[in-house]
Amino acid sequence: MKKKLRSHDWFGKDDKMGFVHRSWFRNQGYPDDYFRGRPVIGICNTWSELTPCNGHLRDFAEIVKRGVAEAGGFPLEFPVTSLGETIMKPTTMLFRNLASMDTEENIRANPIDGVVLLTGCDKTTPSTVMGACSVDLPTIVVPGGPMLNGRFKGECLGSGSFNWMVKEKTLNENYTAEDILEAEIGTARSQGHCMSMGTASTMACMVESLGLTLPGAATIPAVDARKKVMAQLSGRRIVEMVKEDLRLSKILTRKAFENSIVVNAAVGGSTNFLIHLLAIAGRIGVELNLEDFDKIGSKIPLLVNLKPSGKFLMEDFYYAGGLPVVINELKKYLHTETITVNGKSVGENYNNTICYNREVIAAVEQPLQHNAGIAVLKGNLCVDGAIIKPSAASKKLMKHRGRAVVFETMEDYHIRIDDPNLDIDENCIIVLKTVGPVGYPGMPEVGNVDLPEKLLRKGVKDMIRISDGRMSGTAAGTVILHVSPESAIGGTLALVKNGDMIELDVEKRKLHLAIADEELQKRRSAWVAPSPMAARGYVKLYINHVQQAHLGADLDILQGGSGDVITRDLH
Secondary structure (H helix, E strand, O other): OOOOOOOHHHHOOOOHHHHHHHHHHHHHOOOHHHHOOOOEEEEEEOOOOOOHHHOOHHHHHHHHHHHHHHOOOEEEEEEOOOOOOOOOOOOOHHHHHHHHHHHHHHHHHOOOOEEEEEEOOOOHHHHHHHHHHOOOOOEEEEEOOEOOOEEEOOEEEOOOHHHHHHHHHHHHOOOOHHHHHHHHHHHOOOOOEOOOOOHHHHHHHHHHHHOOOOOOOOOOOOOOHHHHHHHHHHHHHHHHHHHHOOOHHHHOOHHHHHHHHHHHHHHOOOOHHHHHHHHHHHHHOOOOOHHHHHHHHOOOOEOEOEOOOOOEOHHHHHHOOHHHHHHHHOHHHOOOOOEOOOOOEHHHHOOOOOOOOOOOEOOOOOOOEOOOOOEEEEEOOEEEEEEEOHHHOOHHHOEEEEEEEEEOOHHHHHHHOOOOOOOOOOOOEEEEOOOOOOOOOOOOOOOOOOOOHHHHHOOOOOOEEEEOOOOOOOOOOOEEEEEEOOHHHOOHHHHOOOOOEEEEEOOOOEEEEOOOHHHHHHHHHHOOOOOOOOOOHHHHHHHHHEOOHHHOOOEHHHOOOOOOOOOOOOO
């Protein structure tokens, strides 16, 4: 028996409401057969001129529509909140959950049988996937793709990675204002998202490794014609997924999440991967915790030689064979039987791949680094956990004891960090407070703060930095992030004072504030919570309901899903 389409409740009935739903749609010129049994495919578009990385997705929507129509579907594009990482203040992470709500409710409230998610910039991928998970319809992701390599004076330049070097280049390498301008013009020279293995590229690899894209979709540059082909084929495939009732919950199993953790380690993915994957798991109902990322991913070899952990960029990665080569190399670590959006298993999709450049993609037997992934730290400074990305850190600092130099807020940091009288040296540990989910609010990418000017002039390249914030996936350094519980709600980080000794031992997964328990309790008793950063609107809702980093920083009221059934009509 043929399954009734969800959209039938809008377009398939010959009653008053069927008349209403169809007649208003006819003003756009749709022929009668579009309302008679064609699967309605919602094309969820994160295009916005305020989101430069997604500026090409308006054109991509038309290509997807072409594929949907070819396969006998009825394509309907709809916009959702778009999140421009390089533009929005105070941080797009504050609005990730809002965008997920927008996505979820748009899908649920409308006559949609299957969904295509057009994504690109960092938060547009996890937010739309989170929202789609809470409805659980057949869904496919079309990643917007990375930019072409940046160019500057004959060298390749990462559109994200160079940002973090501007201060150092100006102070130590005599870069002039003209040099910086030339670099500014040449870093982002085509459509697409950041082309280092930053968060946008990591998210593209995440959705492919979860099985939510057609094979090979993650790494194709945005301006490559093959990206358009992939978009059209995705439009065709989503119609078949609706007919097969291949929903997100059938693809996003615990094994799929484990596969994604393995792949993320091998590509040197962003630390933001953790917080987004945890949130996605919470929406689809898969048990996943912070320790899983260490247990499953920390012993995986690093295979991809991309900035910020390596040398190359996403365009080079694609030409070398892209993510399919990596997944094929990793098969002994993966659950190859897991199903993907094309109806085939991981083992079937990623077979007989060819690597065209072993300098970019290493073989699993000869990796760039043996134990990559992300290390999860525990200790009295982070009772619920903190994280560090060893592949982007300095080996000499992985075991270290240093004196804390504390900045109570981001504004405090900006005022004092370059003060020549600041009592700090390269052995100190920079501690930044109140940049967590509640404290900032929104948990911005400020954990990889610049080093003091006086130390940069001495040639110091790295120091340990600790915060309850996040770090851009394009950045590197010995940076401890996502300290939980955060300082704004009374986590131990709130109690650290200048001069306290902090001990880091990554091998032992330890982060410890070296003061007596009695002193810690005394400070805790005297601690006063900061005033909330908002008194109204979405930000107030966010502050009241956001979960801590180790839980994915989703809103507690958004955990799980509401499904796709709407029981009441509009009249």
